[in-house]
Amino acid sequence: MVRISSSHIVVLDVNRRNVPVDRRFLEIRYHPPDRWSIVRCEPREIQRVGRIFPLTYAVCPTCRHREAFPADAKELTCERCKKTALLAWEEMS
Ligand SMILES: [Zn+2]
Numbered sequence: 001m002v003r004i005s006s007s008h009i010v011v012l013d014v015n016r017r018n019v020p021v022d023r024r025f026l027e028i029r030y031h032p033p034d035r036w037s038i039v040r041c042e043p044r045e046i047q048r049v050g051r052i053f054p055l056t057y058a059v060c061p062t063c064r065h066r067e068a069f070p071a072d073a074k075e076l077t078c079e080r081c082k083k084t085a086l087l088a089w090e091e092m093s
Contacts, residue, residue, distance in 0.1 A: 034061050035088040036069075036076050061085050 036058035057066050058076055065080040069087065077084040 035086045036061060037088055038092055039066075040092075058087060 038056065038058050040056050056068075058069050059066055060078040060081065060083065062083045062085070063078065063081040065078050067076065067079060069076050073087060074089075075084055075086045
């Protein structure tokens with residue numbers, strides 16, 4: 001069972017059984033800290049920011065630096081803190 005007892009608390013009964021969980025909800029709280037988050041900009045946002053910013057970019061898990069990456073990249077090295085980490089592709093919605 002997944003019980004949402006308030007807007008901030010989720011109770012998961014995962015010890016006794018395997019429970020399907022709404023992943024969109026969990027991503028907010030249990031984001032793996034060791035991988036690049038992939039962020040896709042809405043076209044509206046691109047217009048606001050300008051052409052310099054890429055449509056899709058990744059956020060460094062260590063220093064939150066934003067960096068563009070090739071479409072087939074599996075991992076990425078941060079140009080600011082030099083840390084290499086995997087891209088969190090499966091978190092793309
Ligand atoms: Zn970094």
